[in-house]
Amino acid sequence: MLNNPKWITYLLIFIVLLFIPRILSMHDLMLFEYGITFAIVGMGFNLLLGYTGLLSFGHGAYFAAGAYTVAMIAKYLPQAYSLELLIPAALFFSMLLSLIFGFVCVRHTKIFFSILALSLSMLLFSLLFKLYHITGGSDGLRVPLPTILGISFKGIRRPEFLLGTYYYVLLGMFTVSFLVMKGIVSSPFGKALQAIRDNEVRAELIGIRVRRYRLYAFVISGMFVGLGGALWTFVNGHVTADLSHWVFSGEIVYMTLLGGFGIFEGPIIGAFLFTFLKLYAMGHTEYWMFVIGATLIILVLLLPDGIAGAFSTLWSKIRKKSY
Amino acid sequence: MWMIYTLNGFYFAALLFLISLGLNIILGVMGILNLAHGSLYAIGAFIAAWIIINLGTKVPSIFLYLSLLSGLIGVGIVGYFMEKSLIRFMYKRALEYQLLLTFGALMLLEDVIKMVWGGEAYYASAPFLLLGSVNMGRHVYPAYFLLVMFIAVIGGLLIWLFMAKTKLGIMLRAISLDREMATGLGLDIDRLSTFAFVLGAGLAGLAGALVVPTTPALLGFGHEPLILGFIVVVVGGLGSLKGALVGSLLVGFTRSFGIAVFPEIELPLLFLIAGIILVVKPQGLFGR
Amino acid sequence: MLTIEHLKKHFGFVKAVDNVNLNIRQGEIVSIIGTNGAGKTTLVNLISGYIKPDSGRILFLDKDITHSSPYVRIKLGVGRSFQLIQLFGGISVLDNVRTALFSKYEMIHNAWFSADRYASVMDEAIQILSNFNMSDKKDLTPKGLSEGDLKILDIAIAFALKSKLLLLDEPTSGVATNDKFKVMDSIVKVIKKEGISTLIIEHDMDIVSGYSDRVIVMHEGRIMAEGKPDEVMENKEVKATVFGIVS
Numbered sequence: 001m002l003n004n005p006k007w008i009t010y011l012l013i014f015i016v017l018l019f020i021p022r023i024l025s026m027h028d029l030m031l032f033e034y035g036i037t038f039a040i041v042g043m044g045f046n047l048l049l050g051y052t053g054l055l056s057f058g059h060g061a062y063f064a065a066g067a068y069t070v071a072m073i074a075k076y077l078p079q080a081y082s083l084e085l086l087i088p089a090a091l092f093f094s095m096l097l098s099l100i101f102g103f104v105c106v107r108h109t110k111i112f113f114s115i116l117a118l119s120l121s122m123l124l125f126s127l128l129f130k131l132y133h134i135t136g137g138s139d140g141l142r143v144p145l146p147t148i149l150g151i152s153f154k155g156i157r158r159p160e161f162l163l164g165t166y167y168y169v170l171l172g173m174f175t176v177s178f179l180v181m182k183g184i185v186s187s188p189f190g191k192a193l194q195a196i197r198d199n200e201v202r203a204e205l206i207g208i209r210v211r212r213y214r215l216y217a218f219v220i221s222g223m224f225v226g227l228g229g230a231l232w233t234f235v236n237g238h239v240t241a242d243l244s245h246w247v248f249s250g251e252i253v254y255m256t257l258l259g260g261f262g263i264f265e266g267p268i269i270g271a272f273l274f275t276f277l278k279l280y281a282m283g284h285t286e287y288w289m290f291v292i293g294a295t296l297i298i299l300v301l302l303l304p305d306g307i308a309g310a311f312s313t314l315w316s317k318i319r320k321k322s323y
Numbered sequence: 324m325w326m327i328y329t330l331n332g333f334y335f336a337a338l339l340f341l342i343s344l345g346l347n348i349i350l351g352v353m354g355i356l357n358l359a360h361g362s363l364y365a366i367g368a369f370i371a372a373w374i375i376i377n378l379g380t381k382v383p384s385i386f387l388y389l390s391l392l393s394g395l396i397g398v399g400i401v402g403y404f405m406e407k408s409l410i411r412f413m414y415k416r417a418l419e420y421q422l423l424l425t426f427g428a429l430m431l432l433e434d435v436i437k438m439v440w441g442g443e444a445y446y447a448s449a450p451f452l453l454l455g456s457v458n459m460g461r462h463v464y465p466a467y468f469l470l471v472m473f474i475a476v477i478g479g480l481l482i483w484l485f486m487a488k489t490k491l492g493i494m495l496r497a498i499s500l501d502r503e504m505a506t507g508l509g510l511d512i513d514r515l516s517t518f519a520f521v522l523g524a525g526l527a528g529l530a531g532a533l534v535v536p537t538t539p540a541l542l543g544f545g546h547e548p549l550i551l552g553f554i555v556v557v558v559g560g561l562g563s564l565k566g567a568l569v570g571s572l573l574v575g576f577t578r579s580f581g582i583a584v585f586p587e588i589e590l591p592l593l594f595l596i597a598g599i600i601l602v603v604k605p606q607g608l609f610g611r
Numbered sequence: 612m613l614t615i616e617h618l619k620k621h622f623g624f625v626k627a628v629d630n631v632n633l634n635i636r637q638g639e640i641v642s643i644i645g646t647n648g649a650g651k652t653t654l655v656n657l658i659s660g661y662i663k664p665d666s667g668r669i670l671f672l673d674k675d676i677t678h679s680s681p682y683v684r685i686k687l688g689v690g691r692s693f694q695l696i697q698l699f700g701g702i703s704v705l706d707n708v709r710t711a712l713f714s715k716y717e718m719i720h721n722a723w724f725s726a727d728r729y730a731s732v733m734d735e736a737i738q739i740l741s742n743f744n745m746s747d748k749k750d751l752t753p754k755g756l757s758e759g760d761l762k763i764l765d766i767a768i769a770f771a772l773k774s775k776l777l778l779l780d781e782p783t784s785g786v787a788t789n790d791k792f793k794v795m796d797s798i799v800k801v802i803k804k805e806g807i808s809t810l811i812i813e814h815d816m817d818i819v820s821g822y823s824d825r826v827i828v829m830h831e832g833r834i835m836a837e838g839k840p841d842e843v844m845e846n847k848e849v850k851a852t853v854f855g856i857v858s
Contacts (some may be wrong), residue, residue, distance in 0.1 A: 055419050104598060108605050110418060111356060115557050116601055119594050122550055126590035188713040188729070189722035191702065195710045198699035205697075206772060207685045207714040246550070250426045257423055287438060293430030300423050301412055 014175065021167050026159055030235060031279055033162060035272040036170045037232040042256050042267030043181045044224020049253075050261035051185055052217040053197030055114050056105070058121030059225050060249035064128065064241075065097045066090040066226030071141040071239045072134075082147040083169065087230060094226020095219055097124075102218035106211055109200075118246050128241035140240030143233040158237060166234060173231060177224060178268075184220065185264060193217050225252070251278075254296055260306025269308045327462055328583050329576075334468045336575025337475030338530050342548055343555040343567040344482060345526035351499035351562035352519035355413055358425035359405075360527050361549025362432035366401055367394030367528025368540040369436060372445035375536070379449075387450045388470075394532020395525045402524025406517045414516075437542060444539035451536035471533050478529070483564065495519055499562055551578075554597045560610030569608055612637045612808045613658070613776055618667035620653055627653040628664070629832030635776070638806040640799070642819045642840075645829035646853060651812045652694075654829070655778050658810070659691045660684045671776065690774025692766045694781045694812075698753045705749040707764055709736040711771035736771070742801045743767050759790040766798055770807075777802065777809045783818055791815065795822055820844065828853060 024032060041063060048054050069090040074081050101120045105113055128135045135141065145153040145161050148169065153161050184190055192213055195203040200210050233239055242248055251274070259270025277295065281288035303310045342364060349357050357363075374390040409428060413421045454466035486492040494515055498505040506512055530548070531540075555574050559566025577596060581589030600608065615633040619626075628650045635641055643651045656662045658669060660681035669677045676684055699707050712732050713719040727733060740746040743763050753761060762782060769777060782798060783791040799822050802809050813819050819826060820840040828836040828849050836846050843849055 049419075055422065057422065104602055107602070111561065112557070112601065112605055114356075114418070114422065115553060116598070119550075119554065119557075119597055119601075123591055123594035123598070126594065130588070130590065183724065184722050186725040186727070187722045188710070188719050188726050191706055191710045191713065191726055192719045194702050194706075195699045198701045199697055202697040202699065202768070205681065205685060205691065206711045206768065207682065208710075208719060209682070247546075253423065254426070257419075287434040289430040290434035290438070293427045293432075293434070296427030297409065297424055297431065300420055300427065304416075304420065 017171055021163055026163060029167070030159070030162060031275055032272075033167065033170055033235045034232070034279075035275040036174050037228045037235060038252075038255060038271035038275055039228075039268040040174055040177045040231065041225045041228035041252060042259070042271040043177060043264075044221040044228065045252055046221075046256050046261050046264075046267040047181065047184065047193070047224070048217050048221040049256055050263075050266070051190060051197060052193040052214060054106075054109075054214065054218070055253070056117035056218075057114050057246055057249050057253060058101075058117035058119070059221070059252050060244045060246065061101065061121035061124045062094045062098050062222040062225040063229035063232070063248070063252070064121075064124060064239075064244035065094040065222075066229030067233045067239045067243055068128070068135065068141075069093045069226075070146075070230050070233045071136075071143050074144055074146075075141055081144075082150070084149060086146055087173075087227065090226050090230035091223050094229070095223050098219045098222025098226075099215075102215050102222065106214040106218055118249070121244050121249055122246055125241055125244035125246075128244055135241065136239075138241060140238055143237050143239060145234065162235060170231060173227070177227065181224070182264065189213075189216075254292075257306050258296075258299060260309030260312070262305055263308050263312055266306050266308035270306060273307065324462075324583075326459060327464065328579050330459075330464055330468065331583075332572070332576035332579035333472050334575070335578045336571040337472045338534060338548070339551055339555050339575055340475050340567060340571040341478060341526050341530040341533075342552040343559065343571055344479065344564065345523035345530075346552050346556050347523075347562055347564060347567050348482075348495070348519050348526070349523035350556065352495050353410070353414070353516050354502070355410060355421050356418070356425070357410075357523070358422060358549070359428040359432055360523075360552060361545030361547075362429050362436070363398050363402065363524045363527040363545070364531040364548050365436060365540070365545035366432065367398045367531030368535040368544055369440050369445060369531075370394055370397040370528070371532035372447040372535045372540045373440065375447035375449055376445065384449075384453050387453070391450065391532045391536075392529070394535075395529040398528025398531070399521045399525035401528075402521045403517065405524070406520040410520055411513070411516070433542070440540075442542055444541045445535070446539045447535050449536065467536060474529075474533065478526070479568065482526075486564065491515075491518070551593075554593065556607075558597050558600050558607055560607030563607070563609040566607055566609035612639075612672065613810075614668075614670040615658070616668045616670070618654075618657060618669065619665045620657060620662065621665055626650075626832040628657060631667075631829075631832070631834055633827065633834065635808050635810060637775075637808055638803075639824045640802065640809045640811065640822060641825045641827060642811045642813050642823040643827045643829055644813060644816075644819055644853060645835075648831075649829040650832040651829055652780060655691070655780055655810065655812060658776075659689055659778055685772060688773065688775035689778065690769035690772050690776065691778040692762075692769045692780060692782065694784055696761045696765050696785075698761060698764055698768070700753045703750050703752055704745060704756070704764060705733075705736055705740065707753070708739055708767055708771050709733065711768045712736055715772050739767055739771055742804070743770075743797045757790075759786045759794050762786055762794055763797055770801060775807060777807050779809060779811045781812050781814065783813070783815060791818060792821070816844070 020032060021029060045059055048056060070086050073086060073089060104120065105116045108116055129137055145158065148165065192208050195208060196210050196213055204210050229243065255270040255274040256267040257270065258274050259268065260266030278288065278292060281291040285291065305313060346357060346360055349355055371391055371394045374393050375387055378386060378390060405428065409424060413424055451465065451467040454470065456463040457466045457469065486496055494510050497508065498510060498512060498515060551574055555567060555570035558573065559570025574593060577593050578589060581592050613635040615631055618628055618631045620628040631654065645651055657664050660679060663678055668675060671687060671689060674687065676687065699710065709726065709732060712735060716732065718729065737746055737749065740749055745760065745763060748756065748760065753764065756764065766779065766782060783794055786794055795818055823840050825837065826840050826843040827834055828843060830852050835852065836843050836849050
């Protein structure tokens with residue numbers, strides 16, 4: 001593992017990441033932190049899309065599950081509002097939701113799967129929206145700073161929190177997620193998912209229980225997305241029902257495609273690119289949706305493998321030429 | 324009161340029918356799930372609203388009603404350009420790309436609406452007010468709603484006749500049944516697909532135009548109709564015109580009675596019912 | 612190994628499989644020939660579990676598998692390849708075989724360690740590929756393979772499942788004539804070495820006579836004749852119906 005050039009690159013990147021808070025401005029660091037949370041989301045989402053071949057336009061539901069777990073605990077169980085409890089709780093509830101929704105969805109494929117996933121997430125959206133006494137409806141809920149391992153951050157303002165301790169929490173969680181997901185996709189289980197993606201009939205015929213494995217992939221991806229959602233709440237400070245809306249789910253899909261869903265690192269790159277693109281567009285024009293929409297269209301037409309995919313193709317072309 | 328709820332059910336169903344009919348035609352003939360359908364609906368609403376407001380009281384009222392057709396025509400034109408520039412690149416591609424392209428189109432069109440019409444609400448209630456109400460037993464009911472239902476029924480009949488009896492309609496159905504075979508039969512798939520998209524878009528625009536006298540045209544206008552339209556299509560069965568009818572009635576009535584009985588639960592209830600139907604019958608009620 | 616008793620499958624008026632009785636011994640290579648629509652593929656579908664018969668029994672290794680699911684039959688050792696190649700197009704040739712092995716050894720659910728760590732599985736996959744003369748192509752994806760190689764890979768996957776009975780549906784269809792014998796040589800070499808019973812549906816008579824221990828002729832759902840290849844080929848009735856030769 002250590003002689004592998006890929007892992008050396010990863011290590012170098014990790015070292016660079018350690019110094020990011022010193023390099024970036026406060027504003028850019030916040031964007032970067034958004035990027036990290038969405039990178040975790042993207043990795044999880046791509047397990048389902050890139051590796052298992054299922055496109056869900058409803059993964060916002062699990063993001064919302066993780067995010068609202070944090071927000072609800074803040075509101076109703078403030079004594080339990082510590083990061084070491086919040087993260088397992090978020091993982092638990094997103095696992096539960098993706099298990100229930102996933103069970104319904106994986107019995108179908110293609111269009112029906114996508115629409116069912118979408119409908120279920122909209123079901124959650126409408127519940128979050130309507131039950132505003134509990135959930136804050138369209139106004140949403142505030143997310144204060146949590147305690148971490150007993151350390152309270154009372155009196156510290158959010159930007160300082162994000163600049164300091166929280167960045168390293170995020171980096172840690174990202175690294176763990178990265179390693180875990182890497183393990184999953186290169187494992188026999190990961191191969192099974194790819195077999196299901198490529199030919200579900202043959203997969204069944206070599207003895208893989210397709211529906212069951214799809215559900216496993218669905219739940220694992222839901223948990224990663226939920227983790228991302230939970231971590232995101234502290235950067236954003238605020239959760240709203242929109243997190244479960246299909247348009248938000250669409251953004252998750254967009255990010256994954258932007259970076260390329262055929263490569264492991266694709267969604268990570270896509271997450272950062274999208275975050276910067278969106279916030280840049282929003283900062284410069286009121287017609288940012290036009291920019292995002294147009295970019296998406298151009299991308300799909302010109303770079304169907306996404307940006308990382310395009311680079312990968314380019315790279316292998318270069319390598320071929322050098323023989 | 325039940326009569327009012329029932330009539331409202333028919334009213335919602337009428338609008339949904341037009342929307343889902345359009346979605347189904349596009350889906351059936353072109354195999355494309357058009358996520359931008361709600362945006363087309365919204366554009367129809369804005370076009371009609373703009374025309375009605377500008378005509379104001381200067382013209383005989385009949386023109387106000389005719390201008391509702393502007394939704395049909397205007398969005399048909401938009402659909403034409405959309406198909407030529409965008410949709411045609413999607414035929415051979417996988418579902419993922421279609422969804423993403425139309426999703427991109429949705430975001431783009433959302434801001435196009437903002438650019439052209441700004442962010443304010445457009446009130447164009449003249450056609451609604453002018454028709455007044457009709458006495459139905461102990462209640463009064465807005466005549467405009469009845470007009471909308473009437474138009475939807477006529478529209479549905481015309482489409483049905485078109486699909487079943489005319490040469491063009493039969494060709495469209497042939498394509499939706501088997502695209503490859505249809506090419507083999509020498510049908511001009513390109514032009515027919517464009518036509519199908521224009522027709523589908525026009526229906527969405529018509530629905531938007533019909534709604535605008537009752538609700539102001541706003542940004543985000545098309546989101547809910549899009550979702551409801553999808554539910555109708557999926558529940559009724561992809562590509563099935565009969566399914567669109569039954570699905571529209573189902574969703575329309577659920578909406579009407581849901582809002583009346585327990586407003587908070589209406590949308591979740593709808594998704595729940597759709598979910599249950601799909602679990603039991605995955606291809607929808609009349610799906611293939 | 613495989614015993615079929617009075618098997619019947621009708622589709623409406625069509626008697627696809629009509630009172631078929633059949634026995635395959637261990638290590639035998641049996642070919643089924645017959646005109647189109649004679650019932651060959653239906654028979655294979657019934658044996659592999661794709662469809663269930665109207666009546667009759669199928670016994671495999673003395674177990675009644677007549678109504679068992681395809682999943683159960685695979686676990687018992689019934690393997691199958693397809694007329695239209697069914698591969699995993701997005702993963703390497705090595706992984707196509709390896710995934711089947713992981714599934715066979717019930718290791719497929721392991722999600723924590725890289726697949727490469729399982730050295731024995733890796734070795735075995737490479738061994739299988741070299742038996743089929745494909746080890747130099749192990750890192751390619753199916754996109755980069757010739758038609759003949761795709762066919763061999765298809766069969767290699769079925770083989771990896773350690774099937775005791777292999778059902779091959781037209782293994783050389785779509786393969787260039789020059790390559791047909793190369794493909795069959797590779798396949799039969801492995802089959803004979805492992806003593807796998809094989810049922811082959813074939814149209815190419817050279818392949819049939821070149822590789823079969825026994826030939827079964829089907830016509831209109833029934834078995835018209837069976838025996839050694841040369842015997843069957845000389846049978847008057849067979850010549851008339853299957854080959855259209857009237858003497």
